[in-house]
Structures are given as C-alpha cells and as structure tokens.
Amino acid sequence: MNVATLFDTMHAPAVSMLIYVTLFLISLLTVISNLLVIITVCHFKKLHSPTNILLLSLAVLDCMVGFLISFQIMLIDGCWYLGDIMCSLYFVSDYAITSASVGTMVLISVDRYVAICHPLHYPSKVTAERAKICVIACWISSVLFHSLLLRNNLQKPGRYNSCFGECAVVVDYIGGIFDLLLSFIGPVTVIIILYVRVFVVVVAQARAMQSHVADVSLQSSVSVTAKKSEMKAAVILGVVVVVFLICTCPYYCVTLMAEDDGVSASSVAFLLFYFNSTLNPLIYALFYPWFRKSVKLIVTLQILKQGSGDTNII
Template sequence: MDTQDGEELCFPQLFNISCKKPTTPLSQLLLPYIVVFSMSLLTVILNLLVIIAVSHFRQLHTPTNFLLLSLAVSDFFIGLLLMPANIIRKKVCWFLGQLACLVFTYVSFIITSASVGIMVLISVDRYAAICDPLHYPTRITRERVKLCVCLCWLCSVIYNILLIKDELVQPGQHNSCYGECKILVDYIAGTTDIVLTFIAPVTVIIVLYMRVFVVAVSQARAMRSQVTAVTLQLSVTLTTKKSELKAARTLGVLVLVFLICFCPHYCIFVFGGKVLNSSSATIVIYLYYFNSCLNPLIYAMFYPWFRKAKKEISFKNIFMGNTKQAEDKIFSVTLRELLIYKRNDRDCKLLLSILIKGQGTAF
C-alpha cells in the first residue's frame, strides 16, 4: 500500500503508524553497503586472529596481552554485530522489532564503554611499567589484570542498564513511527554518561600518557649516555628498558588512534546532534567503528609475534590441539629475550644456569 504522496510504507498493514520507506536509490546505497560489510568482514577476521593467538599460545599470556585480548573481543563484536546492524538501522526500515532495537543499542553501549575502560587500563599498565618498573612485576600480575578486565565489563553491563532503564520500562517511547529504531537518554543521564565515559577517562588517559612520555624520554636519554654494558645483568636491564619503551610507544600509538576515532563520536552526544547533519553523524560513527579494524593492523606493524602468528596459525591445528609446532616457530627466542619475558628471580637464576652450562637457547 502507498501513501497519498506515493511513498511506500515500511509496514503497509499498519497504515496509520508505519514509517515511510527511505527514498534513497539502490545505486547510492550499494557502495556504502559494500564498504561497510567489507570493513566488517576484515575487522572480524583480524581480531579473531588476535583472539586465537593470545588465547592459545601460552607465551603470550602476559598482563599487557590480556588487555589487548579484551580489546580484540570488543572490536570483534563491533565488526560482527554493530557495523552491519547500524547501516541497516540508518539506511532502511527496521524490521527486527523493538526488542532487537533495544538489545542492539544496549550491546553497542556496553562495547563502547568497555572499550574506553580497557584503554584506561592499558594506560595504567604502561604507566606502571615505565614509571615504576621495579614494582611492576609484583603489582601488575595476570590474575589482577584478569580481575580488572572482568570488573570493567561487569561495570559496563550494570551501568548501561541504569542508563536505558526508561526504555526497559516502555520500549519504543521515542520512536515517531513503527519501523524506526531510536533510543534517547534524558538530559541528566546523558550528561552523567558524557562525564563518566568520555571526559573523565580521556583525561586520565592523556595525563597518564603525558607522564609516560616524559619518563620515557628521560630514560631514552639516560640509556644513550650509558657506557656499553659489560655484565650480563646490566645488558639485560638495558634491553628490558628498551623493550618497555618500545611497548609504551606501540601502545601509545594504539591509544592515540583510539582517541582520534573516539572523540568525534562523542561530539554528537555533547552537542546533541545539532552540529552535524545525518550523513556527517553516520561518518563519525563509522570512524569510531573503523578503529576496531585499525587496532589489529597496529599490532601487525609493531608486534613481531602477531606477524608470525598470522603465518603459523592453522585452524586445523588449533582445534585439534596440535599447536606445539606453531609455537616453536613463533616463539623460538634467545636467552636474553627470555630473561626479558621472565621477570621473577627464580626464572632468571634458572636461565642464567642454562647459560653457564653452555645452552644458548631455551624452549
């Protein structure tokens, strides 16, 4: 059934309350569809590689990598769920019903706030590693990082339930017609959300990384001024510092890219959508989603273990449990690298004894 103006309805049987179908020609929608679904597929594949690599290779079970694993999980769901669903919501009628609309919005809020929390944890991790390296191995442990990650996701789940509690009571109250997916947050809740999930975490991230940058520069200058190490311990200490500085630089790039993609996304909410038109707002949202595709590319550029893992990961070996050969190829490292990775005194003494016996490599 058509309307009096000749426009088709999303639900012709609901003539009085149905939304009108968008009038954008299919030829204009084809290119955005191809771009978004290609980006979605690439995001899913790349982040799945990160998830498999960190999960299955025990040598990658470090506190920092557990944070990257959690970030990869959120990026994976952005590519799998949010990218395709968002373009459907923006470009065509919403045929999935109000419950699916509510779930989609709720999940998108959870992933967004959890990603911000993980970025704060990454900044804290680098701050502890660079500014307090002596206490880092004892304070930043795998168990504590796992607990912090779980609390981050749990807080995000509970917080966003409170944020959309009005929609839970009366779903679809802000929809102007049937076939629209729109969820609005009241002024007080929206202001609180901006402070808690944008202003406060971004401020913490910037302050921590400014401190990391200052300390890293001073440490780099100190290392350049030092005489070439003679003892093994001094050599290992210098190499460890270089490794930590390199990790800080890599994660600094990760955080910077996140802020560049994330800040415009929240400008829509800060200004209530009045500054940007519909097309610009959509571009800003997908800029934030594009960050999920960029993160694994940053790993590929800066992390040798990820480049090697991409070549060696075989789904057949992973699911059959035959990962020993791949691990040997990916993690055949020298004793000095193992000394950097193994931080406690017991492991260092063991590896030093191996060196004294003339065995130059381990694992």
C-alpha cells in the same frame, strides 16, 4: 538526548549500496582481524601474560563491535525489521561494548605505565589474576551502567518510535552528560596523562643511557640503540593516542552538536568511530613480532598440530 540510528533517512540506491559495502567490509575486517588476536592469545601458552589478557579483552570487544556493525546494514534506509525489543537490546549492547572497549584501553595504559615507570613493582602489582579481575569488572560495570542509562527503553521497547520500523532510543540529559564523562572525557584524560608520563620516562631513560656510557667503543652502537628505542616508543604512543582521538573525537563532537542544534550525526564520524575497532588489532598487536609469527602459523594451519600451543613464538 535522542539517540537515533545514523542512517535514519532514505538514500539514493547508489549511496545506499556504497554505505552497505563500506559497512560490510569494515565489519568483516574487524571480525577477522580481532579473531586472529583472540586465537593467538588463547592458543599459545607463552602469551598468557597480564598485558596480553588485556589485549584479549579488547580483541573480544572489538570483534563484538564488528558484529554490531552488521546490524547497521539493516538501517541504511532507516528501517528496522527485528522488532522493538531487539532494537533496545542492540543499543544497550552497542553502548556497553563501546564503553568496555574504551575502559580496556585505560587498563592497557595503566599496565604500560606501571611496567615502564615502576618496573620493580610490576611483577607483584600486575598479575594475570588481577588483570582478569579488572577485565571482568570493566565488562560488568559497563553493562550495568548502560542498562540503567537506557532503563526506560528496556522497560517499554519502542516507546520513542515515531513510526513503524523505526529504531530509536532516548537518554535523558543528565544521563547523557554522565555517559559522556564516563565513556569519553574521563578515559581520554587518563590515557593521555599516563601515556605522556610513559613517554617522558622513556625519553629520560634513553638520554640517561647515552650520557652514562663508559665504553667509548660502544658509544656509537648504544647511542643508535637508544635513539631507535626513543623513536619506537614515540611512534607507538603517538599512534595509540592520535588514532584513538581521531576516531572518537569527531563522533562525540557531532553528537554534542546534535543535542544543541538538532542536526543528525555525520556518517563519516560514525564510520570513523567504529573503524577504531578495526584499527585496534593493528595498533596493539601488529607492533609485536609474535603476532606476525602467530598469523603465519594460523593461516598455514600449523596450530592444529599437537603441542603447538607450547610453541615459543616470542
């Protein structure tokens, strides 16, 4: 399977400029938004929970994706100026970071599943130390797997380039299938199953609250609260799953078509795939009120005050 850069052909100046500006804005927004999440979770001690450790891992990975997007600016017209070694390292980093990001999303879904479906066991099963171990294991396994997957490209950088200035790597067919299964199909299946299970439990609990209300005077308020909770859970879970699938499915579908038909990957699918890293802070962090509070403290430089890390923003 040939994994060439997206922008492997010459474009009109106006088109190149449009792509350049789009990539630059996505890169900038991705880095800034994820840096806000990183600073927030690291600075405020009250946020050092297992769930937030996973959010921190995702933010760090997505921030790296933002930096990687900037390298694509060099490839708008198909020319790579950093050499063959950097080309191979770029692709290995790209694959590993993207895979680790998807793996972290799986860990987040497992965390939410245990918290909602098995709340009594959550404090003992899910701890900050275990979350850190899972994150480290996810990162290391992603780097090792994709280093092995692209070993031929790392052993002899530039071996698959057809001309000077090209940046292309090749993954064998079996390796490509394994990568597709481990980096997309498997994680997506796990995420959907767990989130559907969580949604079913949340809806069941909300309905149980409505049917077991003894105080008639409180019936109305409890009913409203239960409905709001049900709708909020539906919205959050729907956004998490739908946005992830919308951003990733087109890219992998186009990639499979490219394998069979020899067509190049769509620019829109590629940009959408990376734009998921820009949306992740909004999906996983902006739903939390403490994030909005922390952004205000960061922007106003209140976090520079002594003892600000002990501030209770939850």
